[in-house]
Amino acid sequence: MSTHTQEPPVRHPDAYAVVVADTVDDVEHLNELLHSNLPVLLVRDLDQARRLMDGDPPADPVRRPAPLRVSHLEIRPDEQRALWHGVPLELTAQETGLLARLAREDTGVVSFPQLVRDVWGASCGVDTTVIHSAVRRLRRKLEQAGVDVGIASVRGYGLRLAPPARKPSAN
Structure with missing residues (x-):
C-alpha cells in the first residue's frame, strides 16, 4: 500500500x-x-x-498627453479619469476608455469593430449587445452627473459623441 x-x-x-x-x-x-x-x-x-x-519601455511620466475635451467634459485617458466642470466622474476604466475613444475620433463616428478593438482589446468575441450595454450604463452615469455631452448611435455602424446643442445667440 x-x-x-x-x-x-x-x-x-x-x-x-x-x-x-x-x-x-x-x-x-x-x-x-x-x-x-x-x-x-x-x-x-x-x-x-x-x-x-514585450519589453517596451514605460512611457515617459513627465510627458503626459493632453486631456481630451468636449464642452466641459475633460477626459484623461492616461489617468483613466473623466471630469465634468473639474469634478471627477465615477466611471470604470472601460467607460473612461470608451469616452476617450469617442472623443479622439476626428471624423466623428467610431465603428463597432473599432470600438471592440480599441476599448475591449479584442478583434472578436465582443458583439454589439455588449457595447450597447456598456453605453447604456455610461449614458445613465453621465446623465446622473448632469453631463450635457451625449453618446449618439449611428444605426448599424457605430457611435459618436454628441456635444451639447449650441443655443442661438440673441441679436
Missing part, C-alpha cells in the same frame, strides 16, 4: 503575477482569493501589460 502525498507546486524564483486592476484594493482582494505570496505587477489595462511583456 503506497501513500501518495501531494508535493507543493514548484515555483520558479523569477515568477510573478501580472494583474489588470483598477485599484490596489482589487489586487489585495485577488491575492487573498489566490492565497498567493507571488510578487504582483499591477497594470492599468491589457495594452500596458502587453507593452511590459
Whole structure:
C-alpha cells in the first residue's frame, strides 16, 4: 500500500503575477482569493501589460498627453479619469476608455469593430449587445452627473459623441 502525498507546486524564483486592476484594493482582494505570496505587477489595462511583456519601455511620466475635451467634459485617458466642470466622474476604466475613444475620433463616428478593438482589446468575441450595454450604463452615469455631452448611435455602424446643442445667440 503506497501513500501518495501531494508535493507543493514548484515555483520558479523569477515568477510573478501580472494583474489588470483598477485599484490596489482589487489586487489585495485577488491575492487573498489566490492565497498567493507571488510578487504582483499591477497594470492599468491589457495594452500596458502587453507593452511590459514585450519589453517596451514605460512611457515617459513627465510627458503626459493632453486631456481630451468636449464642452466641459475633460477626459484623461492616461489617468483613466473623466471630469465634468473639474469634478471627477465615477466611471470604470472601460467607460473612461470608451469616452476617450469617442472623443479622439476626428471624423466623428467610431465603428463597432473599432470600438471592440480599441476599448475591449479584442478583434472578436465582443458583439454589439455588449457595447450597447456598456453605453447604456455610461449614458445613465453621465446623465446622473448632469453631463450635457451625449453618446449618439449611428444605426448599424457605430457611435459618436454628441456635444451639447449650441443655443442661438440673441441679436
